[in-house]
Amino acid sequence: MRHRRSGAPILGRLRARLLPLVALAVLAVLAGPAVAAHASAKPSVVLIVTDDQRWDTLGRMANVEKLVAAHGVTFTNAFVQDPACCPSRATILTGRFANDTGVLRNGPPFGGFASFDDRSTIATWLGAAGLRTALVGKYLNGYQGVDGYVPPGWDRWAAFTTLGYYDFALSLDGRWQSYSSSSYSTYVLTDQAVSFIRDTRGPLLLVYTPFAPHAPAEPATRDETAYPKLTPFRPPSYDEADVSDKPAWLRSHTRLAHRGANRFRRHQLETLLAVDRGVGRIVRALQATHRLHHTLLVFMSDNGVTWGEHRLVDWKFAPYDEMLRVPLVVRYDPLTRTPRRDTHLVLNADVAPTAAALEGLHPKTDGQSLLRLLAGTSSGWRTAFPIEHLRERALPESKIPSWCGVRFRRFTYAVYANGAEELYALANDRYELRNRARDPAYSGTRRSLLPRLMWLCHPPPPGMSLGRLCMVRGTPGDDALQGGPRGDVVCGSGGDDLLLPRGGSDYVDGGAGNDRIRVRDGVRDFVRCGPGNDRVVADRRDVVAPDCETIIR
Template sequence: MPALLVLLAGCLPGSRASGPPPSTAAAKGPKPNFVVVLADDLDSSLMPYLPRVNRLLTAHGTTLDRYYVNLSWCCPSRATLLLGEYAHNTGIWSNNPPNGGFAEFQKRGEEDSTLATWLESAGYRTGLFGKYLNGYPEQAPGTPATYVPPGWSTWVSPVAGSPFQGFDYTLNENGRLVHRPPSAKTYFTDVLSREAQKFVGAADERPFFAYIAPTVPHPPAVPAPRHKNLFPGLKAPRDPSYDLADMTGKPAELRRLPRLTAADEKAGDALFRRRVQSMQAVDEMVEALVSTLRTAGRLNDTYLVFTSDNGFHIGSYRLAPGKNTGYENDVRVPFVVRGPGVPPGRVSHALTGNVDVAPTLADLAGAWTPPLADGRSLRALLHGAPASGRRAYLLEHGTARGTHPAPAYDGPGVPPHPYTPATRDEAYLPAFAGLRTERYLYLEYVTGERELYDMAADPYQLRNLAAADPAASRLSALLAALRACAGAACRRAESEAP
């Protein structure tokens, strides 16, 4: 196993372009491989429909069942995963300029120091297969479609066409543009699977990092043709928050929503079924990757991670299908890992999140982690430790928008407002910040509205306690510290939470 690299204790000054000190650039000894499969908009309700993931990863690895995303939106979440920083430090708040998207990520110099560059400096082959950041590459003026960001030795990412529709798209394959016209062999998830299999099965003794990012089950959630008739009659889950009758205590933006109509329910059920169908190709991808690794003799030296950039809701609190809230369906996502020293069949209840992914993989690789990182290494937790050391996790959403904004950019081939039935109003919560602790979910909005839920007694966030529970004041003080924290200061504040 690679040696443990201790995270720097202080938040030291430094630039994103600066590299590791020569003495710590790479640890000696064998290095593990990493395969990260990042689904798009996957929430926990879809996990029962992924038998291969459950058989090959869940049963052989550890599930982190309190794994959260800092900001439940595609580009901000992916930026946090690659940098190990909360959104208030990445500066990526949305999918679009001027406060988000690929153009802002590039403009801020974030690409100069990411998980890919850290691992490349430690001797790794690095490969990205699929979706990178929203707006890549067309949002950034002067950036050609052949552009490959720093740190990636293999690059297969869509730059045009309709990858979200499953067919008819153009890929940037290592600086070469390749159009994949519709055919039985060009379903987008299947193409990514084949390319990733070639990468992890290559006759190359160097350790590798494969980052595989399909565009499902993000709406429109087009399944592979072979899966389009599966799960007849499947309906979206109806938990107690579904079409909630009593909206007392919810923000005004939600209280104005009407109850779901029969048409809303039918559209939500159809979308849920497509989401499940579209994930079958990802389920098959995981099986193919495990088989390839086993054949190549590298399975026992590889950490396989299966997770998502954010969750998703259908009908919760009368909302049209989507994300972007601070509620559990949107911020709590699946996370399963199998690998060297990871106990099989284990479920950990420790508070963890996407800010931890980059520091954890860098630590396992013996790679340098910059002091700018806010997250913590979960190495000990993954190897059986009972806790992560965190008592609170920061939630953010920094874009206050009207109730009918211009369509947000989700990527090539995504029609405007793909989630919302035409008969239903849209709701966009005002900007907020919040905390998820072991017991509470706490949210503060720019409107002055607040929400507090005792998650042990009220797991579906039905009864807002913010006006009556003294915990709200304590959590507000902690939130004020965390929403301005950086580096080690974040970890200290999280660990000392009341």
């Protein structure tokens, strides 16, 4: 049952007005006079999300570079947690990972618009805080505006019901409107976005989500010959010659026809030119309405895409950087007066909590607010994050099995539902050419990464089990399980177990029963307990799940 947003009570409205001022006061302490000067102006939020745009294309967008990056922070290590349109967009709207939103692929079950609980999103939070809200463009895969449905929290709604560059359709506040081949969707959406900014009094939330540069990547007429002599794209991973170490789904791909790869890349870049002009119009509208200098302006993509790397053209859904990495640029003048680049690991899940924190709100999310990175403080920031995708059902990419993994700054490690694994040492293999998962020289590295993977991949995608990765496994009865000195994955089963990993960074899962777990070994361990009355003795640095009944530190 989907519910429309109801009016906030008087006390709630007063609280919503006061919290942003408190938040700005805190930011003033962090960032000094620059924020204090703007503390009296309630912030607006503009989120621009492109579709399948690679992280390395910002240099082709003059307005984004001049009007956003030149006044903000360019995050050079920005990623999505699930490299597919619908899961990523659900994460952007909520700040929650795919296994929390329940949107783990583009279509049902476990994916698409029908799987998304839209009652708690950036729109409902900021709308309740007093901002006028609008979504203009692509919402979620499978949204068709049936019965005029508009999700809760949105005051203005101009969402695709039929995607396309031409011959598309929108739901305009619940009314279906079709457009002919003479209308270019990026232009129509930009008009809608600019009108919303100009017509709205007070602070606003605008989520502007054009279809570009998603395939079939049809540029506007004026841009069709923008790149007549584009230099071919040929990184070392292009049309990868030796895929013998890759999973079976990738080994089945034949070598590329270069003409198709070149054409797709050129058309993607050409479609981004209309988006870039749209960014320019949006920024000028913010300036004309005296909002620009107190607006959080975010430019990003929902996921990346391949241009021929690993023999793949226009592919997503796999644990490779070309698909996981996205452009992310943030401008917020009270904190980002001068341009800079930030190398921290940031995620699509960080956008919603950032916007919420700016308004004094702190909903439960998996992401972290970027405000402290914008202010130049970074202690305690993440060093790794989970990555995953549930196997698609009706796309060419359905040959990719479900997978889950973890991305570190120096490593990517992913495991597939069929038992395949991929491990890349990114410090000396940034193009992910050599899979080290079965390389004896990297067995120690794999062992050290596995506990973090087991912790972050909980729960794994539906139908996928990680039990085969247990190094020490219990029986249905009572067991005493002891690990080795280098780090282990220790898995209890039924019965009342005693689990004693001895050294290294461990992952311990007690399973069912009344278990006793001792991980006080001076290194960081990860502990889950399961059903039963469990007792854990741990160091303060250990990460212990809330399902453990007794924790002694």
